[in-house]
Amino acid sequence: MSTQDLDRLGFHDDCFLADAADMGTYDQNSWLGWFDVAQKKQWVYDYATSTGGNKIVGGETCNASGGNDAAGVNAQYELSHQHWTEINADYAAVNTDIWKHADLAASGADPAETLYHRIQRKLGYRLRLTDATFSTPAAPGSAFTFSAHLVNDGYAGIIKPRLVYLVFDNGTNRYNVPLPGVDPRTWKPGAVTVPTQTVTLPAMAGGSYRLALWLPDQAANLRNTPAYSVRLADVGTWDAAKGYNVLANAVTVGACTGDCTPPTAPALTGSLSGTTASLSWSGATDNVGVTGYRLYRDGAPLASPTGTTYTDTGVPAGTHTYTVTARDAAGYDSPPSNTVSLTVVVVTPPPVGLVLDDFDGAPAYPSAAKNDLGRWTGGNCFGNGGGNGVVSGGALTLQYSNCGWFGSDVGTDLSAYTYLVVRIKGAAGGEQAHFSLSIGGTTKVFGDFVLDGGAHPAITTSYQDIRLPMPANGVNRASPAQLALGFWYGGSGTVTVDSISFQE
Numbered sequence: 001m002s003t004q005d006l007d008r009l010g011f012h013d014d015c016f017l018a019d020a021a022d023m024g025t026y027d028q029n030s031w032l033g034w035f036d037v038a039q040k041k042q043w044v045y046d047y048a049t050s051t052g053g054n055k056i057v058g059g060e061t062c063n064a065s066g067g068n069d070a071a072g073v074n075a076q077y078e079l080s081h082q083h084w085t086e087i088n089a090d091y092a093a094v095n096t097d098i099w100k101h102a103d104l105a106a107s108g109a110d111p112a113e114t115l116y117h118r119i120q121r122k123l124g125y126r127l128r129l130t131d132a133t134f135s136t137p138a139a140p141g142s143a144f145t146f147s148a149h150l151v152n153d154g155y156a157g158i159i160k161p162r163l164v165y166l167v168f169d170n171g172t173n174r175y176n177v178p179l180p181g182v183d184p185r186t187w188k189p190g191a192v193t194v195p196t197q198t199v200t201l202p203a204m205a206g207g208s209y210r211l212a213l214w215l216p217d218q219a220a221n222l223r224n225t226p227a228y229s230v231r232l233a234d235v236g237t238w239d240a241a242k243g244y245n246v247l248a249n250a251v252t253v254g255a256c257t258g259d260c261t262p263p264t265a266p267a268l269t270g271s272l273s274g275t276t277a278s279l280s281w282s283g284a285t286d287n288v289g290v291t292g293y294r295l296y297r298d299g300a301p302l303a304s305p306t307g308t309t310y311t312d313t314g315v316p317a318g319t320h321t322y323t324v325t326a327r328d329a330a331g332y333d334s335p336p337s338n339t340v341s342l343t344v345v346v347v348t349p350p351p352v353g354l355v356l357d358d359f360d361g362a363p364a365y366p367s368a369a370k371n372d373l374g375r376w377t378g379g380n381c382f383g384n385g386g387g388n389g390v391v392s393g394g395a396l397t398l399q400y401s402n403c404g405w406f407g408s409d410v411g412t413d414l415s416a417y418t419y420l421v422v423r424i425k426g427a428a429g430g431e432q433a434h435f436s437l438s439i440g441g442t443t444k445v446f447g448d449f450v451l452d453g454g455a456h457p458a459i460t461t462s463y464q465d466i467r468l469p470m471p472a473n474g475v476n477r478a479s480p481a482q483l484a485l486g487f488w489y490g491g492s493g494t495v496t497v498d499s500i501s502f503q504e
Contacts, residue, residue: 007049013059016087017074017095019066038443045081053185054156060088061095068095072102072115073472076454080189083156085124107453109153126154127187128233129245130301131294134211136262136332137252140204146179148213149301150192153233157188160218162230167212167244168204168253175202176214184215184230191300206254211331212244248331259288263326263334266293266308270322270340277312277322278342284326284334294333295324317462319343353417353503356408356483358394365391375409381487382406395498400434404487408500410439414477417502420468426459427494434491437468438484440475445489449473463498 015023026040047055067074078084089096102115109128110118132148146166164182168175179197186192215230216223226243237245250259263286270278278297284290292306298320303310312322321341326334355372363370366388371377379388383399389406390397398404420439432447447456449468457466470477483500 003050007051007055010056010058011044011047011082013057013082015062015064016059017067017078018062018064022067023062023064041078041082047082049185051183051185054083054085054159054188056086056159057082057084057156058086058088060091063092063094065095065098068098069472070098070102071472072099072104073450073454075099075115075119077448077450079119079122079155081448083189085156085159087119087123089120105453107455109151122154123156124154124159125152125157125187125189126233127152127192127230129213129237129247131333132213132247133333134247134251136330137254138201140201140206140254142201143198144177144201145196145198146194147196148194150187150194150232152187152189152192154189157186158184158230161185162215162218163223165214165216166199167214167242168201168209168251169212169242170205170207170209173205175204177201201253204253207252208250209253210246211248211251212239212242212246214242214244216243250330252330259286259328259330259332261287262332263290263328265335266324266326266337268322268324268337268340270342272315272342272344275313275315275317275344277315277344278320278340279312279322279324280309281324281337283308286326286328288328288330290326291329292327293324294327295322296336297322315342315344316460317344317464318460353421353501354412354414356410356500356502357396358499358501359391359396359497360394361391365396371408373410373412375411377406377408379404379406395496397494397496398485398487399494400487401492402488402490404435404485406485407482408484409482410480411482412480414440414470414480414502417477417504418469418471419503420470420475420483421499421501421503422466422468423463423498423500424459424466425461425463425496425498427461427496429459429461431459431491431493431495432457434489434493435485435487435495436489438486439482440470440477440480442474442476444473446485459495467503 013022013025015025021027021037026037049055099116100114104113104115104118106112128151130149130151134146135144138144162184164179164184166177166179177199181197182194217228222228226240229243231238232245239246263284266281266284268281292304294304295302295310319341321339323336323339325336357371366378369376369378381387381403382389383401384390433445435446436443437446449457450472452469
């Protein structure tokens, strides 16, 4: 088969969440040999085209719901990790009724809603534009630059090839300018950056134009049918008659006849109180008028206030940078303001509940081979401490390079506790994909564990208490056996564990 043929292969799950193996979808032997359910699911998680895009993944449920749960954690985890694009909503009620009665709290960009409604919104792709930057003013026959940031809130990306155009439309003349360097199939779930594209504008009539982003169907006979174009999820951008997404209502091409001057850059100041920032700025000026501002934290869009102040609450620990730009009625953005840096220091009290180990040197690690429960602990294959890792300053530092194992016996009933709490940081951040955690019959890559609300752990360069709800992750609290960390996942780096405890 050709690469093109292979890229067209999809995956169909005929009994989604019927039981732990989806009623045989994952637990049959194959000519490749025997692989466990977790490994086979990982194949689907990693399923991608030769260009790195998502494939068509879908299916239906069965008249069994052993793999489902009333809180909707399993469904959200599998749908997002397998990048589902479609599902048969008519079968079977035993599962879909669970989703219709699972009330989910607001989380990130998702509102409070039932799981059924959230699945409806997030199957496939759901693209939101956060900002766009383009040349001002524009000149016919000259270079024009464009860049943008989007967020894909869906479970998957665009599957099939699709054209991308900038549209200049003044009501009489419409010019479709292709962006050949943009492949929307790469706009997979999460933050999306469209890097700066430079195109040459056609010999356009001068004047004021509406600027839009147009993603029509690749088929020539469907290209001008709005129903087959991609609609962004932003409110007020979609033109249903034209089938494009409006970026700005008044962009001047040629001689300036109206508002064609960007605003001046604001001057930003900020202060910090606990975990509440970063912020006020001087009002920008414009030849016509400023309509609002765009605030950025660590380079990512944070808010779009109309005034000159903003309060950022719940700022994570660490050093963060803030900038702000002004925008006028024509859609022109000012240059960015000065950068303000603020550092949040969160003082965490000692762990409460049942402490497995706080690595304070009593008992001594690794010589005593005992944790704070008086049971065995140890490690091997790490790059420091003779393979054991090193305890220093009340924390255990583990250096790894696709090798390393740490174990600590629990051996006590944890039914009175809901959370496994790991206080941890990484040397570079992002180390959650480099190791697995095993306890109570559950083994997952650390970043694949589910947090309250359905999110997943993300290790940063600052300490944070990562609270893993044990019931939602399938941990047998009555028989937890041993807690183990395994670093055989192809990564290299360093993590530091300040404490491991079990809390209510």
